[in-house]
Amino acid sequence: MHDDRRRPAGALRSQWRTALGQDGESEPRSHRSRLVRGIVGLASILALTAAAWGATGVAAASHVAKGSPLVIADLAPFTGVDAVLGPGFLAGCYTATNAINNDGGVMGHPLQCKQFDTRGDPADAVPAARQMFASTPNLVLVIGPTSDEAAAVVPIINANHMVVFSGTGQSEFDKSPFKYFFRLTPPDAYSAYAMVATAHFRFHWNRIAFAFGNDIGSQAFVQPAEQAVKAFHMKLTTNQVLNLSDSTFRTEADAVAASHPQVVLTEALGPADATFLSELKQLNKGKMIPVIGTSATIDPSWYSAVAKAVGASTLQSNYYADALGITTTGPSYAVFKHNLIAIRKKITWAPWTGYLDHPQTFHFYDAVTMSVLAMIEAHSTKASVYRSYIKPIANGVPGAVTVTSFAQGLKALNAGKKIHYVGPGGATHFNKYNNSQVDFQIDKYGPNGKVVVVGSLPASEVSAAEK
Amino acid sequence: MDIVIASVGFGLVTASVLAIASVAFTMQFGITDVLNLSFGGVMIASAFIAYVVNNAGVNIWIGVLVAGVAGAIISYLINRFVLTPFKRRNTSPIGMVIVTLALGLILENLVLAVAGPNNVSYAMNSGPTLAVGAFELTALQIGMIALSLIIAGAIHALLRLTRLGKAMRATSCNAGLARASGIRTERVIASTWLITGALCGISGAAFAMNSGSFGSSSAELFLVVIIASVFVGGVGQPYGAMLGALLLGLVTEVSAAFITPDYKEVIAFIILLGVMALRPQGLIARATV
Numbered sequence: 086m087h088d089d090r091r092r093p094a095g096a097l098r099s100q101w102r103t104a105l106g107q108d109g110e111s112e113p114r115s116h117r118s119r120l121v122r123g124i125v126g127l128a129s130i131l132a133l134t135a136a137a138w139g140a141t142g143v144a145a146a147s148h149v150a151k152g153s154p155l156v157i158a159d160l161a162p163f164t165g166v167d168a169v170l171g172p173g174f175l176a177g178c179y180t181a182t183n184a185i186n187n188d189g190g191v192m193g194h195p196l197q198c199k200q201f202d203t204r205g206d207p208a209d210a211v212p213a214a215r216q217m218f219a220s221t222p223n224l225v226l227v228i229g230p231t232s233d234e235a236a237a238v239v240p241i242i243n244a245n246h247m248v249v250f251s252g253t254g255q256s257e258f259d260k261s262p263f264k265y266f267f268r269l270t271p272p273d274a275y276s277a278y279a280m281v282a283t284a285h286f287r288f289h290w291n292r293i294a295f296a297f298g299n300d301i302g303s304q305a306f307v308q309p310a311e312q313a314v315k316a317f318h319m320k321l322t323t324n325q326v327l328n329l330s331d332s333t334f335r336t337e338a339d340a341v342a343a344s345h346p347q348v349v350l351t352e353a354l355g356p357a358d359a360t361f362l363s364e365l366k367q368l369n370k371g372k373m374i375p376v377i378g379t380s381a382t383i384d385p386s387w388y389s390a391v392a393k394a395v396g397a398s399t400l401q402s403n404y405y406a407d408a409l410g411i412t413t414t415g416p417s418y419a420v421f422k423h424n425l426i427a428i429r430k431k432i433t434w435a436p437w438t439g440y441l442d443h444p445q446t447f448h449f450y451d452a453v454t455m456s457v458l459a460m461i462e463a464h465s466t467k468a469s470v471y472r473s474y475i476k477p478i479a480n481g482v483p484g485a486v487t488v489t490s491f492a493q494g495l496k497a498l499n500a501g502k503k504i505h506y507v508g509p510g511g512a513t514h515f516n517k518y519n520n521s522q523v524d525f526q527i528d529k530y531g532p533n534g535k536v537v538v539v540g541s542l543p544a545s546e547v548s549a550a551e552k
Numbered sequence: 553m554d555i556v557i558a559s560v561g562f563g564l565v566t567a568s569v570l571a572i573a574s575v576a577f578t579m580q581f582g583i584t585d586v587l588n589l590s591f592g593g594v595m596i597a598s599a600f601i602a603y604v605v606n607n608a609g610v611n612i613w614i615g616v617l618v619a620g621v622a623g624a625i626i627s628y629l630i631n632r633f634v635l636t637p638f639k640r641r642n643t644s645p646i647g648m649v650i651v652t653l654a655l656g657l658i659l660e661n662l663v664l665a666v667a668g669p670n671n672v673s674y675a676m677n678s679g680p681t682l683a684v685g686a687f688e689l690t691a692l693q694i695g696m697i698a699l700s701l702i703i704a705g706a707i708h709a710l711l712r713l714t715r716l717g718k719a720m721r722a723t724s725c726n727a728g729l730a731r732a733s734g735i736r737t738e739r740v741i742a743s744t745w746l747i748t749g750a751l752c753g754i755s756g757a758a759f760a761m762n763s764g765s766f767g768s769s770s771a772e773l774f775l776v777v778i779i780a781s782v783f784v785g786g787v788g789q790p791y792g793a794m795l796g797a798l799l800l801g802l803v804t805e806v807s808a809a810f811i812t813p814d815y816k817e818v819i820a821f822i823i824l825l826g827v828m829a830l831r832p833q834g835l836i837a838r839a840t841v
């Protein structure tokens with residue numbers, strides 16, 4: 086232990102001067118501190134530059150080294166009550182990038198799919214989106230934001246000049262001001278009309294009950310469905326809101342059973358629909374009331390949970406859903422299937438076969454494929470450049486060659502031709518707000534949860550609900 | 553009126569599951585002095601272990617027992633390797649709460665990583681339905697109510713008729729004095745984690761049976777209802793927790809018959825606030841445990 090009291094005052098002063106850097110001996114320390122300040126300054130500049138690049142991911146994407154991978158982000162719920170949604174989109178991304186990478190990638194860059202979990206909650210989605218831009222300098226495309234979080238994250242993505250293919254159906258995006266926003270899924274209002282129109286035109290049911298989850302995405306169906314019920318002079322027997330955090334819905338199920346509907350319209354993801362429908366069956370003397378689900382219920386995870394809860398054969402004979410038309414035959418589907426089989430080991434969360442006819446997987450497969458074809462035609466991975474090439478490729482232009490796969494599209498583009506991409510998700514018709522609306526198909530589950538198309542619903546019948 | 557009668561039946565089933573969990577939670581808190589927010593995580597991890605067993609073709613009631621064993625082991629390990637070291641460092645009570653909160657999140661995410669994001673259901677038969685007017689219960693639901701009653705009786709016997717129960721009550725009242733009187737409080741606390749952990753595991757499996765379908769985050773809100781019923785009944789009071797569970801189970805379901813079911817948890821917390829305002833010590837407030 087030092088005892089400074091015994092030292093002469095001069096020695097002490099010298100020690101303090103040295104410590105404070107006031108004499109000649111302290112020069113190396115002064116140099117060091119300048120060096121440290123210089124390093125800190127340089128690091129700050131680098132950090133600021135990195136942050137600026139992160140904030141404008143597109144700019145960064147154009148600076149990635151030759152041959153280094155480019156990233157497609159799946160910004161969607163992977164946990165929380167809507168956790169089934171993100172993985173379905175990811176399956177489409179894996180499948181499309183497998184096909185693209187097998188043909189050399191995009192301008193020498195392989196593609197990777199990376200998931201960013203929004204937890205289905207805007208409060209978690211915004212930091213997830215910011216983290217996505219900050220941590221992914223080689224980002225070229227975003228897929229996925231659902232109705233749970235799209236309103237919160239699409240403005241951020243658009244401000245970062247990044248193309249986003251969204252899974253939202255919210256009506257606020259029907260006439261969206263966002264230039265980088267695209268959507269292949271139908272507006273929720275249109276889907277709700279289709280559900281009621283299916284009950285009215287195909288099955289002639291007049292007594293209808295609603296049981297939708299209390300999340301933003303599911304509640305978006307309620308108001309337009311009520312409007313459609315009025316338009317078709319049907320009777321809404323009860324409208325039950327299912328709190329997705331609840332563990333049981335007996336009272337809600339009892340209210341539905343007591344109102345004697347001919348059909349129940351539902352979307353309550355997570356374990357809710359499985360619990361609710363099994364309780365409804367029990368309280369309806371063991372008989373299941375027919376159900377019409379949204380396109381989000383056409384999902385292997387949803388099927389697996391509900392089939393176990395109510396019985397597979399019961400579900401298969403009492404469930405219908407509306408979805409945009411997809412193709413499960415022909416050359417585009419063959420390529421999709423081939424690539425899905427190739428990446429099946431990456432699908433660890435559900436039986437991969439469930440994605441052989443999963444509408445959202447098809448649509449995000451198409452979204453990735455047409456975006457990459459647009460990059461190739463634009464000779465740029467910058468979203469601000471390739472964005473304007475997407476719509477002509479999707480909608481087709483006079484003289485364009487119709488292609489059904491990335492390989493065909495690449496070959497035609499290399500031959501200097503214009504292309505019109507029609508994938509397994511069917512033909513695309515983007516309007517001026519980058520929304521694509523086509524006819525609906527009516528699906529049900531067949532043996533082992535395979536989706537079977539049992540009918541179609543032309544746009545005219547769906548539109549009748551608007552009146 | 554029919555729906556009100558029916559909702560009383562639903563309330564009894566909900567209350568029976570809630571009672572098992574609440575008794576375990578309140579004993580854990582009363583004796584070990586740890587407000588364990590990882591309780592929901594242990595419940596759901598145990599429920600998933602029961603699912604694995606059930607999926608292998610084993611009867612779900614055996615699965616419930618397996619969940620109890622799993623819950624006991626997980627809870628014991630949590631206490632032995634996480635909570636005890638923190639306690640030795642004199643971590644503050646609020647610090648311990650944060651530690652258990654972190655443990656709960658870790659457990660939930662471990663379940664998510666292992667089991668995936670999909671929801672699962674037990675393979676079980678609800679059995680015949682017993683109906684008296686609008687009052688309807690399946691054999692499975694009656695079994696769950698019976699399980700809850702058996703556990704309530706066993707806890708009563710443990711606390712009143714055994715030396716361990718006496719030691720638990722002494723530790724709960726004054727751990728220092730209990731230690732000075734020759735009670736090995738560390739052993740008592742370890743036994744408490746094992747017993748309440750077993751009840752936690754059983755309640756997890758019962759919760760999953762009652763839900764029909766469950767996922768890794770299913771118990772998040774249920775934990776809040778458990779805490780509410782513990783506080784309504786009186787913290788550290790097993791009988792209070794049973795009463796709180798019965799009250800909340802019935803009120804939430806019956807209220808859902810009158811107003812939109814979306815507000816049934818709100819009703820539960822209005823009751824909690826009312827009890828806290830009028831009788832802060834809870835409905836039953838004698839000596840703890």
